[in-house]
Amino acid sequence: MSQTDTETNETRPAIVGRGLSKVYGLGRRQTEKALAADDPRAAAAAAGGYLGAHDIDFEIAKGEMFVVMGLSGSGKSTVLRMINRLNEPSAGELLIDGEDITQVSDQRLRQLRNNGIGMVFQHFSLFPHRTVRENAAYGLKVRGTTRSERLEKADAALERVGLGGRGDKLPHELSGGMRQRVGLARALAVDPPILLMDEPFSALDPLIRRDMQDLLVELQAQDQRTTVFVTHDLNEAMRIGDRVMVMRDGRSVQVAPGPEIVAHPADEYVSEFVADVDRARVLSAGDLVRPPRLVLDEETSRADALTRLGENEVTGAFVTDAEDRLLGVVTADRVADLSSGESLREALGEPYEQVGPDDVVGDFMQLAGRQVVPVTVLDDDGRIVGVVPRAAILSALSTANGASAETKEVAHA
Numbered sequence: 381m382s383q384t385d386t387e388t389n390e391t392r393p394a395i396v397g398r399g400l401s402k403v404y405g406l407g408r409r410q411t412e413k414a415l416a417a418d419d420p421r422a423a424a425a426a427a428g429g430y431l432g433a434h435d436i437d438f439e440i441a442k443g444e445m446f447v448v449m450g451l452s453g454s455g456k457s458t459v460l461r462m463i464n465r466l467n468e469p470s471a472g473e474l475l476i477d478g479e480d481i482t483q484v485s486d487q488r489l490r491q492l493r494n495n496g497i498g499m500v501f502q503h504f505s506l507f508p509h510r511t512v513r514e515n516a517a518y519g520l521k522v523r524g525t526t527r528s529e530r531l532e533k534a535d536a537a538l539e540r541v542g543l544g545g546r547g548d549k550l551p552h553e554l555s556g557g558m559r560q561r562v563g564l565a566r567a568l569a570v571d572p573p574i575l576l577m578d579e580p581f582s583a584l585d586p587l588i589r590r591d592m593q594d595l596l597v598e599l600q601a602q603d604q605r606t607t608v609f610v611t612h613d614l615n616e617a618m619r620i621g622d623r624v625m626v627m628r629d630g631r632s633v634q635v636a637p638g639p640e641i642v643a644h645p646a647d648e649y650v651s652e653f654v655a656d657v658d659r660a661r662v663l664s665a666g667d668l669v670r671p672p673r674l675v676l677d678e679e680t681s682r683a684d685a686l687t688r689l690g691e692n693e694v695t696g697a698f699v700t701d702a703e704d705r706l707l708g709v710v711t712a713d714r715v716a717d718l719s720s721g722e723s724l725r726e727a728l729g730e731p732y733e734q735v736g737p738d739d740v741v742g743d744f745m746q747l748a749g750r751q752v753v754p755v756t757v758l759d760d761d762g763r764i765v766g767v768v769p770r771a772a773i774l775s776a777l778s779t780a781n782g783a784s785a786e787t788k789e790v791a792h793a
């Protein structure tokens with residue numbers, strides 16, 4: 381195990397990939413030659429092989445939900461399967477909790493696959509003649525746990541995925557969505573520190589798919605398990621991923637949190653890719669927040685308050701207490717009506733709309749532009765994080781072709 385001085389068990393990334401490449405169909409010499417060429421993709425193809433992934437870098441934190449997203453054939457599964465070496469990397473380093481697994485013995489690799497890294501595929505291969513419970517317990521079999529312990533853990537996992545009480549059923553007695561839950565339960569029963577998921581929900585109907593996404597988000601909130609999740613569905617990636625790696629033609633073109641990818645696509649390709657995303661559900665108040673124009677301490681005198689309202693050309697100002705907590709909003713009119721000696725507290729009462737940093741735009745956009753101050757973003761302690769002006773919402777929701785959300789709305793009306 382390699383460990384640097386600055387890294388501790390907690391801060392060390394769960395999975396690190398450095399310069400990972402995969403060439404299919406060529407021997408070692410030809411692979412090396414292709415990867416050293418100016419255009420490895422063309423060189424691999426010219427030699428009769430195929431460049432599945434090229435020079436991929438990533439660092440996945442412990443507990444992170446890391447999504448690999450791209451069109452079919454972009455190399456997502458290639459990258460995922462290198463992490464447990466179902467695919468031998470042709471070049472590069474792969475560290476699992478600091479251990480370079482491209483170098484480990486077969487025995488250590490087996491151990492990692494059995495205990496350390498779970499995997500969930502699109503098509504779970506459930507055993508048709510075994511009960512749901514036995515299917516869920518399957519992953520524990522290779523670990524030498526007793527039968528009663530296995531079944532107990534399987535039942536607990538089935539409970540977690542909403543299949544409590546269905547352990548005695550056979551797979552064919554369940555719907556497609558429920559069968560996927562059994563596959564998920566099978567992975568959860570082993571409780572591995574790392575979970576790899578390759579398009580697990582891609583074969584499901586949209587509504588069931590959404591349910592499964594919700595379930596995964598819920599389980600992840602409880603477990604904070606390091607998970608690498610492959611999907612070709614952008615909205616799915618945005619819904620469940622802490623960060624998303626966008627792949628194109630075997631390359632990683634951007635790694636960032638979903639909202640950042642939508643707000644700042646790395647290139648034209650990503651920008652076109654995200655053009656159709658439901659921005660209102662991806663972007664949150666925290667992504668669009670701006671500093672408030674004017675915040676007045678409650679001790680500010682009537683005269684000073686009026687001066688600053690005038691200087692800042694605002695119709696309303698926030699008033700905070702000594703701990704910077706928001707007390708309310710005042711307008712110039714209300715401040716002007718104060719008699720000298722009265723504090724700004726007496727002028728409060730102007731309505732305002734407040735949201736949290738994680739609230740998505742779609743849930744509060746209709747509130748924007750209604751009050752004298754923009755939608756106000758407060759933290760858990762009631763302090764002002766900032767504001768989201770209506771203009772910021774409209775510009776963030778405008779699509780790549782320049783049509784703003786507002787004109788779209790009008791066009792649909």
Ligand SMILES: Nc1ncnc2c1ncn2[C@@H]1O[C@H](COP(=O)(O)OP(=O)(O)O)[C@@H](O)[C@H]1O
Binds near residue numbers: 450451456457459
């Ligand atoms: N075992 C293999 N042998 C040859 N080519 C492969 C193999 N596996 C994948 N490929 C090719 O590598 C490319 C990337 O595949 P894959 O990683 O499965 O993409 P994705 O999961 O994004 O759809 C595809 O063009 C695919 O045909």
Ligand SMILES: [Mg+2]
Binds near residue numbers: 457458578
């Ligand atoms: Mg794939």
